[in-house]
Amino acid sequence: MNLASIKENTDLEKRIAVTPEIAKKYLNLGFNLSLTKNYGSHLGINDDDFKSIGVTISDSEKDIIGNSDIVVQIRLPDEEKLSFFNENQTLIGSLNAFSNKEKLENIKKKKINCFSLELLPRITRAQSMDILSSQANLAGYKAVLEAFKIYQRAIPMMMTAAGTIPAAKVLVVGAGVAGLQAIATAKRMGAVVFATDVRMASKEQVESLGGKFLTVEGSENLETEGGYAKEASEDFKKKQEELLAETLKKIDIIICTALIPGRVAPIIIKEDMFKNLQSGSVIYDLAAVQGGNTAFTKVDEIVNKNGVIILGEANILNNLPISASNLYAKNVFNFVSNLYDQEKKKLNINLDDEIIEKTLVK
Numbered sequence: 001m002n003l004a005s006i007k008e009n010t011d012l013e014k015r016i017a018v019t020p021e022i023a024k025k026y027l028n029l030g031f032n033l034s035l036t037k038n039y040g041s042h043l044g045i046n047d048d049d050f051k052s053i054g055v056t057i058s059d060s061e062k063d064i065i066g067n068s069d070i071v072v073q074i075r076l077p078d079e080e081k082l083s084f085f086n087e088n089q090t091l092i093g094s095l096n097a098f099s100n101k102e103k104l105e106n107i108k109k110k111k112i113n114c115f116s117l118e119l120l121p122r123i124t125r126a127q128s129m130d131i132l133s134s135q136a137n138l139a140g141y142k143a144v145l146e147a148f149k150i151y152q153r154a155i156p157m158m159m160t161a162a163g164t165i166p167a168a169k170v171l172v173v174g175a176g177v178a179g180l181q182a183i184a185t186a187k188r189m190g191a192v193v194f195a196t197d198v199r200m201a202s203k204e205q206v207e208s209l210g211g212k213f214l215t216v217e218g219s220e221n222l223e224t225e226g227g228y229a230k231e232a233s234e235d236f237k238k239k240q241e242e243l244l245a246e247t248l249k250k251i252d253i254i255i256c257t258a259l260i261p262g263r264v265a266p267i268i269i270k271e272d273m274f275k276n277l278q279s280g281s282v283i284y285d286l287a288a289v290q291g292g293n294t295a296f297t298k299v300d301e302i303v304n305k306n307g308v309i310i311l312g313e314a315n316i317l318n319n320l321p322i323s324a325s326n327l328y329a330k331n332v333f334n335f336v337s338n339l340y341d342q343e344k345k346k347l348n349i350n351l352d353d354e355i356i357e358k359t360l361v362k
Contacts, residue, residue, distance in 0.1 A: 001030070001031055001032070001069045001070065001340075001345060001346065001347075002031070002032045002034065002067055002068045002069050002070070003026055003031040003032070003033050003034075003068060003069065003070045003071075003072065003336070004033070004034040004035065004064045004065065004067075004068035004070070004071050004072075005017045005018045005035055005036075005039070005071065005072050005073060006035075006036045006039075006061045006064060006065065006071070006073070006077070006081065007035075007036045007038065007039050008073070008074050008075060009075075009078070010042050012075070012314075012315065013074050013075055013315065013318070014042060014043070014317075014318045014321035015074050015317060015318075015321045015324050015325045015328055016039060016040050016043065016045075016074070016321075016325045016329070017072045017073050017074050017093065017325075017328065017329055017332055018033070018035060018039075018072065018329055018332075019040070019045070019325055019326055019329045020040075020045060020049045020050060020053065021326070021329075022329040022330060022332075022333045023035075023050055023053060023055050024053050025333055026333065026336075027053065027054050027055070029336075029337065029340065029342065030342065030345060031070075032056070033054075033055045033056065034055070034056040034057075034058055034064045034067070034068065035050055035055055035056070035057055035058075035064070036057070036058060036059070036061055036064060037057055037058065037059050039057070040325075043321055043322055043325065044322075061081060061084065062084045065081065065084040065085060065089075066084055066085075066086060068089065069089060069090065069347070070089070070090045070091075070092065070336065070347070071085075071089065071090070071091050071092070072092045072093060072332050072336065073091070073092070073093035074093055074094055074328065075093060075094065075095070075096075076091075076093065076095045076096065076100050076103060076104070077091075079103075082103075082106075082107060085107070085110060085112050086110075086112075087110060087111040087112070088111055088112075088113075089112050089113070090112070090113040090114075090115065090339075090347060091107070091112060091113070091114045091115070092114075092115045092117065092332060092335065092336065093115075093116070093117065093332075094116065094117055094118050094131055094328075095114060095115075095116035095117075095118075095361065096116070096118065097116040097118070097119055097361050098261070098262035104116075104361050108361065108362075113347075113349060113360065114360070114361040115335070115339075115356075115359045115360055115361070116359055116361050117129065117131045117331065117332070117335060117359060118131065118132055118261075119358050119359045119361075120132070120335075120355065120358065120359055121354050121355065121358045123354065123355075125355065126354075126355050128330075128331070128334040129331050129332075129334045129335040129338070129355070130331060131328055131331045131332070132177070133177045134327035134328065134330075134331055135317055135324060135327065135328065136176065136177040136178040136181070136257075137177050137178070137181045137327075138181075138317060138320055138323055138324050138327070139178050139181075139286055139316050139317060140177065140178035140179060140180065140181030140182040140185065140255070140257065140286070141181050141182070141185045142316050142317075142319055142320055143178070143182055143255050143257075143284040143286050143316060144170075144182050144185040144186050144189070144255060144284075145185070146284055146311060146316070146319070147253050147255060147282045147283075147284040147311070148168075148189065148253070150282045150309055150311065151168065151252065151253055151280075151282045152280060153165070153168060153252070153280070154168070155167065155168045155186075155189050155190050155191050156168075156189065156190020156191070157190065167190055167191055167192045168190075168191045168192070168252045168253055169191065169192045169193075169194070169250055169251050169252050169253070170182075170186040170191040170192070170193045170194070170251070170252065170253045170254070170255065171193075171194045171195070171196070171247060171248070171251045171253070171254045171255070172186070172193065172194070172195040172196075172211070172254075172255045172257065173195075173196055173197075173254060173255065173256045173257060173258050173268050173269070173293055174196075174197055174256065174257035174258035174259070174287075174293075175195050175196075175197035175199070175202035175205060175206050175213075175257075176197075176202075176257060176259075178257040178286055179195060179197065179202075179255070179257040180202075180205055180206070180209060182255040182257065183195055183206060183209045183210075183211045184209045186253075186255070187209060187210045187211065191253070192212075193209075193210065193211040193212065194211060194212045194213075194214055194247060194251070195211045195212070195213055195214065196213070196214040196216075196240065196243070196244065197213075197258075198236070198240075200215075203215065214243055214244075214247060216236060216239045216240050216243055240268075241270065241273070244268065244269070244273060245272075245273050245276055246276075248269075248273055248276040248277050249276045249278075251277070251281065252278070252280075252281055252282070253281065253282050253283075253284075254269065254281070254282070254283040254284070255283075255284050255286070256268065256269070256283065256284070256285040256286060256287055256292070256293035256294065256297075257286045257287065257293075258287055258293050259286075259287050259290060263290075264290060264291040265287035265290040265291045265292055265293055266293065267291075267292070267293060267294065267295055268293040268294070269283065269293060269294040269295065270294075270295050271295040271296070274295070274296075274305055274306060274308060275306075277306075277308045278307075278308075279306065279307025279308065280307060280308075281307075281308045281309070282308075282309045282311070283297075283308065283309070283310045283311065284311050284312070285297040285310060285311065285312035286312070286316065287312070288300075288312025288313065288314070289312075289313075289314050289315070292312055294310055296310055297310055297312045298310075298312065299312055299313070299314050300312070300313055300314050335355075335359075338353070338355060338356070339356060
């Protein structure tokens, strides 16, 4: 079978879906692999790194896509590139099935199988394919580094002959994969860390990393069967706001990670809460691309609100694309391996398999 990947628009996306290490694995599995010219050149990966192991490099995106059975990408290709697809081909990637619903509907009319990997079920067998976890882990780490870079004081407590510098106090909003990595990173660098989440199951995880979990009185466990956060009740939101407003008086840095799949990000740090934040505080909002967790977040802009700096990028993973690509490519390979019948040398779209059934865009 023929498998391919074309270069992403590197102004928006610097990650790649196939690395040389993973290219070898596809070839060993029996695939013919084709990539576009300069596929990974922006990451220092030369075409020769792929050619030397048997990958075909081509100038023509149209030919590469048209002659392939499977195309693996990071993002959903643009309209022109989608026009190169034929019936019964398969597209695999982080297709953002919620926000790209109309585009995907048009693709399905051409009888193209689309697998959107952010829809993977939270089950043990799918962990090796879980792009949300692998990428969020890196995002949580990088968000802390970006916030600390802007913060104009030392992070750990320092005792000197001239006096003591207190440790920075960090609040992590949302204790999913990104939030837990943010807690661990901030703690390793010497900060005092607090965290909040609507899922009570997060309390033990936060405390195991050395963070202090902010518990809302009378908390309910707002967790879906799939392990994601769900919409909180108005009563819970009010109690959470009161707790946060008081906590913010002593916080220096906030890392926001709260997201609800397929929904606009909830506003956690509201306009009136900013009066409790000290000038010089820093907020990094990982939810910026879905609207943000603060009242003033703007995508790809640094906002100064009364001395509080708010940052939020459309794609923080562009700041560490090599590490992100290595993990993403492994996730996708594991997904393709599960989809591929090696004996019959064809795809087995078995809808009795929960992984396949949940990720297939219907």
